[in-house]
Amino acid sequence: MNNIFLDTIHGKKTERPPVWFMRQAGRVLPNYRALKENYTFSELMEDPKLAAEVTWMPIYDLGVDAAILFSDILVVPEALGMSLKFTDAGPEFGAPLHTFDDPVAQLKRDMSKLDHVYGAIDKIIETRAEGKPLIGFCGGLLTTFCFMFRDNVRDITFKNATEFLYKNRKASEQIIDALAEVSIEYALTQVKHGVQAFQLFETYGGLIPEDLYLELFLPASKKILNAVRDAGVPTIYFPKDLGNGIKAIDKEVADFVGIDWRMSLQHARDIVDPEVGLQGNLDPRLLYASQPEIEKVLNEKYLPFGRDNQKWIFNLGHGILPDLPVENVKFVIDWVKSVDWGRK
Ligand code: CP3
Numbered sequence: 001m002n003n004i005f006l007d008t009i010h011g012k013k014t015e016r017p018p019v020w021f022m023r024q025a026g027r028v029l030p031n032y033r034a035l036k037e038n039y040t041f042s043e044l045m046e047d048p049k050l051a052a053e054v055t056w057m058p059i060y061d062l063g064v065d066a067a068i069l070f071s072d073i074l075v076v077p078e079a080l081g082m083s084l085k086f087t088d089a090g091p092e093f094g095a096p097l098h099t100f101d102d103p104v105a106q107l108k109r110d111m112s113k114l115d116h117v118y119g120a121i122d123k124i125i126e127t128r129a130e131g132k133p134l135i136g137f138c139g140g141l142l143t144t145f146c147f148m149f150r151d152n153v154r155d156i157t158f159k160n161a162t163e164f165l166y167k168n169r170k171a172s173e174q175i176i177d178a179l180a181e182v183s184i185e186y187a188l189t190q191v192k193h194g195v196q197a198f199q200l201f202e203t204y205g206g207l208i209p210e211d212l213y214l215e216l217f218l219p220a221s222k223k224i225l226n227a228v229r230d231a232g233v234p235t236i237y238f239p240k241d242l243g244n245g246i247k248a249i250d251k252e253v254a255d256f257v258g259i260d261w262r263m264s265l266q267h268a269r270d271i272v273d274p275e276v277g278l279q280g281n282l283d284p285r286l287l288y289a290s291q292p293e294i295e296k297v298l299n300e301k302y303l304p305f306g307r308d309n310q311k312w313i314f315n316l317g318h319g320i321l322p323d324l325p326v327e328n329v330k331f332v333i334d335w336v337k338s339v340d341w342g343r344k
Contacts, residue, residue, distance in 0.1 A: 073139025140202025206241020
């Protein structure tokens with residue numbers, strides 16, 4: 001398969017950067033909203049035919065260069081015995097871990113809970129749109145850990161998780177190890193079913209001090225990413241808000257690192273191992289602005305960076321927000337694909 005996304009992630013030169021957006025397969029798309037009139041998020045994700053339709057939707061409706069599996073990071077705790085519900089306000093676990101005296105003893109592995117994801121991948125591959133590649137993913141270990149302790153669907157402080165982490169270091173390490181073990185098997189099975197790149201979504205990478213993140217979460221994250229790479233699939237690690245901690249992500253850890261909007265791409269380029277590619281980092285909220293204002297930022301900040309840097313995947317600094325004007329999302333993608341990047 002010849003594709004600009006795969007060429008870039010495998011280190012080949014291309015005329016322009018590839019473009020895809022985190023959370024591109026969601027509510028910003030009118031065709032997705034139409035499906036949501038008839039199906040819940042869980043139904044869309046668990047039915048292989050519907051999951052495949054939604055996975056390929058952004059290829060047709062937005063024109064991105066790669067698709068990402070339509071699923072969620074929180075299916076992994078389900079494979080550790082936790083019961084999960086997606087409510088209108090967000091995901092909720094029936095019994096968050098801090099409600100137990102011995103949370104580690106609660107974790108009971110049942111990998112069959114993930115079978116629907118592999119069924120979805122098979123259908124996605126069978127119905128591949130325009131020869132485009134498929135990105136697989138799983139949740140970062142801290143982010144997943146945080147949600148496993150959450151008892152209020154609106155909480156983004158993750159008090160229960162951080163309190164537990166500081167009070168029960170050993171049990172926390174056991175939970176992280178259990179998550180990593182399941183994630184490795186999950187990721188490798190995604191690879192077996194045909195994903196061609198793999199991203200680790202560590203959305204809450206900035207929740208705890210950088211040194212603690214690197215000590216407690218980086219080694220197990222590296223194991224997941226290395227297992228995928230050893231299976232022949234390139235990896236993207238997105239530790240959002242880790243700041244200068246991304247220096248620790250060298251080629252031994254991942255092939256690409258995702259950058260959020262707080263740090264400039266050039267600063268990230270200056271501090272990250274030159275062998276590691278970058279992905280990011282447009283502030284999704286810029287897409288609320290007018291198209292001339294958006295274009296100004298693209299021309300001033302992104303064009304010079306992309307001219308000089310081949311190891312770069314154009315993306316947002318976090319996921320698409322549900323209420324962004326879809327015409328502005330499309331405007332950015334069209335700009336990336338049509339501007340003269342001046343690469344030699
Ligand atoms: O990128 C994609 O489009 C692929 C699918 C995908 C979803 N979730 C679908 C989804 C991916 C990669 C995720 C990752 C995810 N899930 C993360 C990490 C990335 C990030 O955005 O921070 C997190 C923290 C979750 C957990 C989660 N799932 C939350 C907090 C919510 C509710 C809030 C929200 O974003 O809508 C979900 C639900 C969810 N996952 C939806 C989608 C399309 C919305 C469901 C709906 O349409 O009602």
